[in-house]
Amino acid sequence: MSEKYITRSTAIAAHMLGGEMMVMSATDSTFFTLNEVATAIWQAADGRTPLSEIVSHAVCDQFEVEPEVARADAEQFVEELSGHGILLVSDGPIENSYSVPVEGS
Amino acid sequence: MQEMNQRALELGIPLSLHLDVTYRCNERCIHCYLDHDDHGELTTAEIKDVLEQAAAAGTFFLTLSGGEVLMRRDFFEILEHARRLMFNVRIKTNGVMIGSKEARRIRELGVEHIQISVYSHRPEVHDAITKLPGSLKRTIEAIRFIKSQGIKVTVANVLMRGNSGDHAGVQALARELGASYTLDPTITPKMDGDTSILTLRIPGSELNTVFRTEALVGNVEEFCAPPPAADEDVMEGYPCSAGHTVVYISPYGDVTPCVQFPLPSGNIRRQKLIDIWRDSPELKEVRSIHAKDLPVCSTCSHVGTCTRCPGLAYMEGSMRGPSTADCEKSFQRTGIPSANMLRKERAKSSGPLVQIQALRPEGFPLQNPSLITAPAEVTLVPLQPMSSPF
Numbered sequence: 174m175s176e177k178y179i180t181r182s183t184a185i186a187a188h189m190l191g192g193e194m195m196v197m198s199a200t201d202s203t204f205f206t207l208n209e210v211a212t213a214i215w216q217a218a219d220g221r222t223p224l225s226e227i228v229s230h231a232v233c234d235q236f237e238v239e240p241e242v243a244r245a246d247a248e249q250f251v252e253e254l255s256g257h258g259i260l261l262v263s264d265g266p267i268e269n270s271y272s273v274p275v276e277g278s
Numbered sequence: 279m280q281e282m283n284q285r286a287l288e289l290g291i292p293l294s295l296h297l298d299v300t301y302r303c304n305e306r307c308i309h310c311y312l313d314h315d316d317h318g319e320l321t322t323a324e325i326k327d328v329l330e331q332a333a334a335a336g337t338f339f340l341t342l343s344g345g346e347v348l349m350r351r352d353f354f355e356i357l358e359h360a361r362r363l364m365f366n367v368r369i370k371t372n373g374v375m376i377g378s379k380e381a382r383r384i385r386e387l388g389v390e391h392i393q394i395s396v397y398s399h400r401p402e403v404h405d406a407i408t409k410l411p412g413s414l415k416r417t418i419e420a421i422r423f424i425k426s427q428g429i430k431v432t433v434a435n436v437l438m439r440g441n442s443g444d445h446a447g448v449q450a451l452a453r454e455l456g457a458s459y460t461l462d463p464t465i466t467p468k469m470d471g472d473t474s475i476l477t478l479r480i481p482g483s484e485l486n487t488v489f490r491t492e493a494l495v496g497n498v499e500e501f502c503a504p505p506p507a508a509d510e511d512v513m514e515g516y517p518c519s520a521g522h523t524v525v526y527i528s529p530y531g532d533v534t535p536c537v538q539f540p541l542p543s544g545n546i547r548r549q550k551l552i553d554i555w556r557d558s559p560e561l562k563e564v565r566s567i568h569a570k571d572l573p574v575c576s577t578c579s580h581v582g583t584c585t586r587c588p589g590l591a592y593m594e595g596s597m598r599g600p601s602t603a604d605c606e607k608s609f610q611r612t613g614i615p616s617a618n619m620l621r622k623e624r625a626k627s628s629g630p631l632v633q634i635q636a637l638r639p640e641g642f643p644l645q646n647p648s649l650i651t652a653p654a655e656v657t658l659v660p661l662q663p664m665s666s667p668f
Binding site: 182183184185186187188189190191195197199200202204206 | 279281282285286288289291293333336337338339361364365366367387388389390428430
């Protein structure tokens with residue numbers, strides 16, 4: 174299976190509010206609240222780290238979860254957010270037009 | 279989004295910041311409340327710093343407005359910084375200085391939404407209001423450039439004497455351009471307190487017609503329905519989000535609860551934004567006011583549905599008082615006079631507030647306080663100057 178690389182779109186707004194990450198797409202104005210695990214994936218989405226590594230280090234090492242479950246959940250999360258243009262997905266490393274600082278990362 | 283607002287309210291976070299980057303403008307709109315001279319605007323560095331402070335304080339929504347934002351040569355530098363801080367950015371502009379290059383840059387920076395003022399679909403009317411010949415043409419071109427970049431645009435149509443018959447034309451124009459449309463009949467006093475521009479407000483009869491136009495309000499019967507009885511939740515609730523989750527900063531760093539609520543609460547050149555937000559006695563006072571604390575409005579049948587603006591009330595003399603423009607809107611919408619209207623009518627019919635009636639021969643000393651009588655109660659009568667169609 175080929176690796177996936179994910180990065181945060183530059184066309185979004187995102188801030189922590191009361192311990193949760195709030196993300197809004199400027200493209201279709203959809204709005205998401207990310208829980209702790211989703212926030213961990215979000216913050217690690219730098220375009221350079223493969224998704225499998227993000228799941229392994231940012232999720233499995235930090236939360237009590239089976240690796241298969243974590244992988245499946247992460248895939249679903251990435252699919253949903255990429256569908257709204259909030260995460261960009263590629264099978265190779267991604268360069269952003271400008272790096273976006275993320276709170277808490 | 280409502281959940282987000284509620285959470286921000288509970289956590290005491292300034293979720294929305296309205297920052298006017300300049301009061302300078304290339305138009306001279308006849309209804310504008312601003313002084314367009316530069317009295318020492320915040321520098322680029324100061325604005326970047328306050329944006330960083332707002333991000334740290336938890337602000338999510340940022341409105342950049344003016345004046346005309348593009349009168350600042352550093353506008354795109356400010357915008358880029360705001361987007362790096364991941365705000366959801368909205369821009370209010372007249373669009374006159376936006377060409378294809380600017381529109382493309384705005385899209386590249388991920389701006390969510392742009393609001394552009396259009397007063398009429400007729401150049402002679404729009405340009406007479408802006409006092410800038412050719413402004414409608416340039417504004418329409420700007421909307422086309424922005425739309426071609428896939429950015430959402432709202433056409434804001436301020437209604438006043440002189441353009442009140444043109445809302446259907448502006449709405450059709452917005453539709454043709456692929457933009458949303460919003461109408462606002464609010465004209466506010468000038469910043470120096472001058473109320474002369476309030477004569478531009480459309481008369482009640484025209485407001486009445488606007489509120490019964492399905493294309494503007496949707497279901498007229500629902501929109502104009504009499505207000506339901508206010509329950510405890512309404513009376514314990516807050517009049518609006520100004521100072522609760524919304525904060526305003528002027529081009530000179532002055533902090534107020536809202537762009538339309540000029541209560542001086544601090545200045546970011548002297549204090550950190552978060553310190554003003556948390557500790558300003560003025561903002562604390564604003565936050566302490568519940569609907570039940572409004573002496574007149576709490577007795578009004580419209581209390582739960584009125585669009586009462588505490589800023590307009592403040593400019594009329596008291597942030598706890600009524601806003602007569604909103605009383606008029608509630609009345610024209612439902613045909614039911616507000617408590618403030620009834621109070622004024624009673625005062626008019628009953629003469630002086632304090633009446634002294636001599637019960638003893640002249641020269642006899644007054645000893646009994648009951649000799650000072652309150653004005654007699656009057657029966658509620660339909661208000662003559664304000665016609666209701668019902």
